Amino acid sequence: MHKGMLLMVSILVAIMVAVPTLLVSLGGNKPPASAPEPREKGTSHPSGGPEVDVYLTREKRLVSLPMEQYIRGVVAAEMPADFHMEALKAQAFVARTYMADRMRREDYSDMKKLGGTAEEAQVTDTVQHQVYLTDKELKKNWGSRYSVYSDRIDAAVKETEGQVIQYRGEPIYAAFFSTSNGYTENSEDYFDEKVPYLRSVVSPWDKVSPKYKAKKTVSVSELASQLQKATGKQVAVPASSGGGLLKVVDRTEGKRISKVRIGDQLFTGRQVREALGLSSTDFTWEIDGKDITLITRGYGHGVGMSQWGAHLMAEKGKSAQEIIDYYYKGVEIADAGWKK
Known part of the structure; x- marks a missing residue:
């Protein structure tokens, strides 16, 4: 073989060996996130927005999901799928805002305490943050109602896509809970901080x-x-x-x-x-x-939006926007800026 050709082959072989080593080195110690479970053919679940790294506590693994797909799993887990559509939309606003605020703060120190793979995630799938269920879990929970309930949740997420609740131009801390005692709480009466938009309001609908x-x-x-x-x-x-x-x-x-x-x-x-x-x-x-x-x-800490209050307000003709304006004072719903 010609000396020049031999030299070129040697260089190419060296590059082929070096590149994988270089990629591994650049990757550091962060474990790769598992791909989200494949969707069924023909489904069109929400999938836009930035990636969210979620630690699935039961499976002990990390998944990266588009924001809107994550919000779908949160709304489905946190609120009954047969609630009024305007209440489901309000929950979608709240869930998306909670995560947008968390990502804005970039404080994931609570994940570090969990150790292992969880340290690389931004949020868990538990009440420590927001409950999230995979599509596989939803199919198991909903059974024969999966198609109907899935369509309802998808509609609520898609109709609110990319929108968050803001106070003075920033996503709020969107606290929510199940059922009030007839009133919501001022933030400082349960948590440490006094927050201007988390004020006590009457919520009489919750009694049912x-x-x-x-x-x-x-x-x-x-x-x-x-x-x-x-x-x-x-x-x-x-x-x-x-x-x-x-x-x-x-x-x-x-x-x-x-x-x-x-x-x-x-x-x-x-x-x-x-x-x-x-x-x-x-x-x-x-x-x-x-x-x-x-x-x-009542059921829950009482700060922010009452989920049962939202459902019953919606049944009385209130829109998702009106529900948000009622439970969070002085806020506005705005585009988060990550729509495709």
């Missing part, structure tokens, strides 16, 4: 929600031990519980418990709710000997 009222019975000793475990405060229980074991000290504007004295200790309503796994911070109680029954009204 199946989650409006619940009861939970625990022993007085169990009440004390669970509070101590959650807060570190040791409750001294009087020998005779009677009616003096619990006493409301202060209430929020949303008519929930802000502070309550239990035995000789002071707790916030949130501390009690989370320690005992209660549905709401609006609770009363009945004591019967060594047992105490707590009766809650």
Whole structure:
């Protein structure tokens, strides 16, 4: 073989060997995201917007999804598919805005705490962020209703595509929950920060929600031990519980418990709710000997949009825009700027 030709072949072989090594090196340690599950032939689910990296906790893997496909899975998971279409659209606005705000902040430190593959994701598929279900899971959950429900969710997402809720030109922290006690909460009455658009409003429609009222019975000793475990405060229980074991000290504007004295200790309503796994911070109680029954009204933290309130407002003729304007004060719906 001619020396020049031999030299050229040697160079080509060297390049072929080096390029894969270079690509691996540039890729770093980040594990590749799994491709989203293939769609059935003929389907046209929403799929626009920037990529969202989602950690699927049950499957322990990372997937990258177009924003609108992710929003479809969130709306389907977070709100009953047979809710009014305007409520589903409102949920789509909220879900998309939640993720847009998270991406704007670029603070994924909570993912780092999960470790492993989750560290490379932007969001989980759980209530820690927003619940997300894959199409495979939706088919299992919806069964014979899959086609009907899928079309409804797709319509809600497509009709709101690329639009987010903004306050002064930025995506809001779009808090939402299931069912109010008749009012929503000011943000600072449950979370730490006072947010101008998360103000308490009347939400009387929620009383027809199946989650409006619940009861939970625990022993007085169990009440004390669970509070101590959650807060570190040791409750001294009087020998005779009677009616003096619990006493409301202060209430929020949303008519929930802000502070309550239990035995000789002071707790916030949130501390009690989370320690005992209660549905709401609006609770009363009945004591019967060594047992105490707590009766809650509402389901969730109470800040932002009530999902049942949205559904019932829609049934009364309110649009998704009107629902958003009601639950989030001084906001506007605007294009996020990522439409194809």
